[in-house]
Amino acid sequence: MKNFSNTDIIVALATPTGNGAIAVIRVSGKxxxxxxxSCVKEKFSRQVTVCNFYKDEELIDEVVVTTYQKGYTCQECVEISCHNSQFIIQNILTTLIDNGARMADHGEFTRRAFLNGRFDLLQSEAVADLIASDSKDAHDIALQQMKGNFSQxxxxxxxxxIEIASLLELEIDFSQEDVEFIxxxxxxxxxxxxxSQIKKMIQSFEIGDVxxxxxxxxxxxxxxxxKSSLLNFFLNEDRAIVSNIAGTTRDLIEGETFLGGIKCRFIDTAxxxxxxNDEIEILGIERTYSALEKAKLVIYVIDVNxxxxxxxxxLALIKDKPHILVVNKIDLQDKKFDGxxxxxxxxxxxxxxxxxxxxSQIFKKDDYSVVVSNVRHYNELKTVCKNLEDAQxxxxxxxxxxxxxxxxxxxITHIGYITGEISNENILDSIFKNFCIGK
Ligand SMILES: Nc1nc2c(ncn2[C@@H]2O[C@H](COP(=O)(O)OP(=O)(O)OP(=O)(O)O)[C@@H](O)[C@H]2O)c(=O)[nH]1
Ligand SMILES: [Mg+2]
Incomplete structure (x- = not known):
C-alpha cells in the first residue's frame, strides 16, 4: 500500500453496486x-440520526447516519445509509473527499481493524471468507476462524x-556447567x-479447501x-445428451450443484x-484424462452388464484419488462385484x-477441531511442520x-506469520490487495 497514514479519514462504498434500495458508505479516521x-449541517446528538446530506448548498439525499466512537476499524467511524443511486453515491463520496477524506484502498478498513488490534491477521482474512461463504459449512469455518478458535x-x-526455546537457550548460557534444565x-x-497437531491442521486443508x-x-x-444420465440427475436438468450410442459425449460438460453442504462441480466426460478411430472421440478421451487429473473426487461408473x-x-488409474465406485443400470439385472x-x-x-x-462422508469436517481453508495458512503450516521435524x-x-x-x-516465526504477530507491509499488501475496496 502507498505510504498512507493509519488515521487519515478514508471513505468507500461498503455495499455492492447494482439494484437495491439502500447503499452504505463507510467513513473511518480521526x-x-x-x-x-459539516456535510449534513448539524451536530449528532445520538448514535443514529436521520438528516439531509448537502453538497455545498445543494441537497443530495435524506440519509441515515450512524456514528461510532470506536467502530469496525477500532477508530472513529461513520456509516451513511443513502438511497442506492449512482448519482447520490458519487456526490456523497466526492463531497466527503472535497472536505478532506480520501478513497480507501483495498481492504483498508479491515487492515486498520487488524493494525488497531481488533483481530489478528488470520481473523481478518476470515472476514473475507465469511462474506464469500455460500454454504453452511463454509460459513461455519469462516465464522469459527473469525471468532478466534484457530488463532487460539x-x-x-x-x-x-517459546517455552521450549527459552529453556534450551538457558542451557546454552550455562553450557560450561553441563546443566540440563530440561x-x-x-x-x-x-x-x-x-x-501431530500441526499435521492434523495441514490435513484438514483438503476438506477446508473443498x-x-x-x-x-x-x-x-x-x-x-x-455417466451423462448421472450428471443430468445431479443437476436436475437435461444438460448432457443421453443416447444408447456409445461415444455420445465428446467434450467435457460441467455443472454445479450443492450436495451434502458442499458445492460440487460435476464434470461429465467422454x-x-x-x-x-474417431478423431473427435480420441480428443474427447484426452480431455477425460485431463479432467481426471484436475478432479478432487472421481465417480467411476460401470454398467451392471x-x-x-x-x-x-x-480402476488402477483412479486408485490414488478419492473415488466412489458406482454400478449403474441395476434395473436390468441383479449382479454383485468385488469391492x-x-x-x-x-x-x-x-x-x-x-x-x-x-x-459427505469423504469430505466430513467434523473430525477436525480446526479446519484450515486458506492456502497461505496451509503453506505456512507446512513450513512449520518441516522446521519442527528438523528440530526433532x-x-x-x-x-x-x-x-x-x-x-x-x-x-515460531512462521506461526507468527499466520496470526500476524509477525507481519510486514509486503505480507499485508499481498493479503489485503485481494479484498475489495470498502471491506
Ligand atoms: N436400463 C437403464 N438404462 C440406462 C440407465 N442409465 C442410463 N441408461 C441408458 O444408457 C444409455 C447411455 O446413457 P448415457 O448417460 O448417455 O451414457 P454415457 O456413459 O454418458 O455414454 P457416453 O457419453 O457415450 O460415454 C442411454 O440409452 C440411457 O438411457 C439405467 O439406470 N438403466
Ligand atoms: Mg455421455
Whole structure:
C-alpha cells in the first residue's frame, strides 16, 4: 500500500453496486464524525440520526447516519445509509473527499481493524471468507476462524514453543556447567505432539479447501454406462445428451450443484475406450484424462452388464484419488462385484442418495477441531511442520542446542506469520490487495 497514514479519514462504498434500495458508505479516521457533521449541517446528538446530506448548498439525499466512537476499524467511524443511486453515491463520496477524506484502498478498513488490534491477521482474512461463504459449512469455518478458535490453537502452540526455546537457550548460557534444565526426551515428546497437531491442521486443508472453493468431481467410465444420465440427475436438468450410442459425449460438460453442504462441480466426460478411430472421440478421451487429473473426487461408473476384466485397468488409474465406485443400470439385472460399489439405477432413480451420502462422508469436517481453508495458512503450516521435524531430528541425534534453536525459532516465526504477530507491509499488501475496496 502507498505510504498512507493509519488515521487519515478514508471513505468507500461498503455495499455492492447494482439494484437495491439502500447503499452504505463507510467513513473511518480521526475526526470523521465532525467531517460528516459539516456535510449534513448539524451536530449528532445520538448514535443514529436521520438528516439531509448537502453538497455545498445543494441537497443530495435524506440519509441515515450512524456514528461510532470506536467502530469496525477500532477508530472513529461513520456509516451513511443513502438511497442506492449512482448519482447520490458519487456526490456523497466526492463531497466527503472535497472536505478532506480520501478513497480507501483495498481492504483498508479491515487492515486498520487488524493494525488497531481488533483481530489478528488470520481473523481478518476470515472476514473475507465469511462474506464469500455460500454454504453452511463454509460459513461455519469462516465464522469459527473469525471468532478466534484457530488463532487460539496456534497461539497456544507458539507459547509452548517459546517455552521450549527459552529453556534450551538457558542451557546454552550455562553450557560450561553441563546443566540440563530440561529433559531432552520430554522436549522430543512435546515437539512430537505439536507436530501431530500441526499435521492434523495441514490435513484438514483438503476438506477446508473443498468447502471454501468447491469440489471438482469427474464422472468417468466406459462409453454408454450412464455417466451423462448421472450428471443430468445431479443437476436436475437435461444438460448432457443421453443416447444408447456409445461415444455420445465428446467434450467435457460441467455443472454445479450443492450436495451434502458442499458445492460440487460435476464434470461429465467422454467414455474411456482404446478401440476407437474417431478423431473427435480420441480428443474427447484426452480431455477425460485431463479432467481426471484436475478432479478432487472421481465417480467411476460401470454398467451392471460389465465384465471386470474390461474395467480393471481403469480402476488402477483412479486408485490414488478419492473415488466412489458406482454400478449403474441395476434395473436390468441383479449382479454383485468385488469391492465397495454403490448400486444404482439412474433410470429408476434408485439409490442415488447413497452417492451424496458418500461424498459427505469423504469430505466430513467434523473430525477436525480446526479446519484450515486458506492456502497461505496451509503453506505456512507446512513450513512449520518441516522446521519442527528438523528440530526433532537434531534433538534425537543430540546435535547442540543452538542448531535446534534455529529450527524452533523458524517455526515460531512462521506461526507468527499466520496470526500476524509477525507481519510486514509486503505480507499485508499481498493479503489485503485481494479484498475489495470498502471491506
Ligand atoms: N436400463 C437403464 N438404462 C440406462 C440407465 N442409465 C442410463 N441408461 C441408458 O444408457 C444409455 C447411455 O446413457 P448415457 O448417460 O448417455 O451414457 P454415457 O456413459 O454418458 O455414454 P457416453 O457419453 O457415450 O460415454 C442411454 O440409452 C440411457 O438411457 C439405467 O439406470 N438403466
Ligand atoms: Mg455421455
Amino acid at each position: 475526526d470523521c464524525i465532525q467531517l460528516v457533521e 490453537s496456534l497461539k497456544s502452540i507458539r507459547q509452548d514453543l 529433559e531432552h526426551t520430554k522436549v522430543i515428546e512435546k515437539i512430537k505432539d505439536i507436530i 468447502i471454501k472453493n468447491g469440489l471438482p468431481i469427474a464422472i468417468i467410465g466406459k462409453p454408454n454406462v450412464g 467414455g474411456l475406450r482404446k478401440d476407437t 460389465s465384465n471386470p476384466e474390461n474395467f480393471n485397468d481403469d 465397495d460399489w454403490i448400486y444404482i439405477s439412474t433410470k429408476e432413480k434408485k439409490n442415488l442418495n447413497l452417492i451424496e451420502n458418500k461424498i 531430528k537434531s534433538l534425537i541425534d543430540a546435535i547442540p542446542n543452538d542448531m535446534v534453536m534455529v529450527d524452533i525459532r523458524l517455526a
